[in-house]
Amino acid sequence: MTSPLERKLRISGPVVVTANRLGDGAVIYRTDGGRWSTRLDQAIVVTTAAAASTLLAGATADGINAVGAYVAPVRQDADGALQPGNLREAIRHAGPTIALPGVI
């Protein structure tokens, strides 16, 4: 099995590095200074495979705060705000698309 770091990254637009927080599984994004945030708008955005690889390598090395780091696509909306780049990432970012049982 090839490790994520050994696979050649191919990106076709802006990306961020995301993972799940170790303690509670919350969705987190890699930010400046080797930190993590639950806010997508604080994520470092890169646009080249080399930069994405470097960002991912740093994130993967952090085995105590984050689990399963990977590169995810993002896009900018008309207002310039950062948005998830596909449905899976949109659901990770905003939560299930359904009302949770018992929540009115």
Add this chain to the structure above:
Amino acid sequence: MYLYDDLDRTLVTERAAEFRDQVARRLSGELTEDEFKPLRLMNGIYLQLHAYMLRIALPYGSLSSNQMRTLAHVARRYDRGYGHFTTRQNIQFNWIKLAELPDAMDDLARAGLHGMQTSGNCVRNITTDQWAGVAPDEIEDPRVWAEILRQHLTLHPEFSFLPRKFKIAVTAAAHDRAAIRVHDVGLRLHRNGAGEVGFEVVVGGGLGRTPFIGKTIKPFLPKRDVLSYVEAVLRTYNQFGRRDNIYKARIKILVHDLGAEAFAKEVDAEWQPIKDGPLALDPAVVAAVAGHFRYPSYEALGDNPPELAKARASDRRFATWFANSVTNHKAPGYAIVTLSLKPEGGPPGDATAEQMEAIADLADRHSFGEIRVGHEQNLVLPHVAQRDLAALWRALDTLGLATPNVGLVSDIIACPGLDYCSLANTRSIPVAQELTRRFRDLDLAQSLGRLHINISGCINACGHHHVGHIGLLGVEKNGEEFYQVTIGGQADENAVLGTLIGPAVPYAQVADVVEDIVEAYLELRTRPDEIFLDTVKRVGVEPFRERVYATR
């Protein structure tokens, strides 16, 4: 109910203590994720899209009112106030925090609950008929055999690292409610020509990427031999099953590649040296296990008491629910009641903590404290006195648990899909919710008769779409959600895989497509009691294909 003894309690308690230590070492950084992942999986803990998910086994779908209250407590204290009953008689909590999991495990262990055998390449939770022990059409209680297998295979060192996961289901009824023919091993208790009771052994069934209906490799296996024979099947699989390709690692691929006859010969060669050894079941051992099951002390009651007859005659809503959700029981004067977890617009199989607690109270009041879970993702109160049915219905109605749609078009089986699952490509729950709205008219649903819709959000087929009368499989195309549609599948004793009707349809059209199929059925059926499946068998797929794609 099965009553745990000291051995069971010690095992579960020690496991919870072990897990507490493992979590502490992971949180401190002493264990890496690569080291920790197999440990958490062995306790039923997955990492999903937004959070950790805890899967708890409900062996053979049976749980006590006290266990249900514990599940409610876990939902409220450690999750977001609800749980999801699955197609394999488990419950899943979707928002558990790793740091709190040891406490949750301790609380569960105190009620005899755990996540062992719910993940990893081991023998998973052994499932059976949710009406086991009370169904009039069964020849004996299949839970005894499921329990014997569970005791033998739980943490069995030889079978903890199989090529892939391994699922066993047991039935003892004429009508298969446990879907045994789509399991790795299916066991069907039946009587042979000499009047003896034994097992038909079916192997190599399964859904997922490469679906197969299981093949019978032993038409009649004496009961004393069930443990040794299943052991031989597992050893054969462990030896010959592929480990080089995860997509070809299930036993169904091995059975298909070798052929059922050749596979059976390999099993037999493995079985002969062990069949008369320690695994041959002593009747006293079987009796001891059976003795741990406690059956209610039923009152001497008659069928159709005046209270029931009066309620059926005077309240149309009750009569509708009774006709749909209440089933005959072995004991005169009693009934089996199915609680639909498929309300209009609700996620299939979900129950809130409040509902769980209320169900536990109702089980204490009306069902000798016992509850069952079925693979259709509904609950069952298995021992309700018929005289109490009207009172029970009123209580269930206020809880939103009396939707009279059991077995009907809106009784949809669905996986969690992309709203929760890290494997999914598409969503399942919103599709199910929309379909329940489209078919909210119960008169229409009843006029359609038995019609099962199954939805899977990816090829792993947790929603069993291949065996849905109408099956929907979500596939992703260029970032958009599409759904392949199959019809004609069924999971019972006549199990068959559905047939694809044509190209996948987009998310926005999938409910329309199902409506088109249903309308076509209404036009094609020759009489009102010809169910959808029979119409498909009679006319084939083509008329449905034409209807769906004529204007698309």
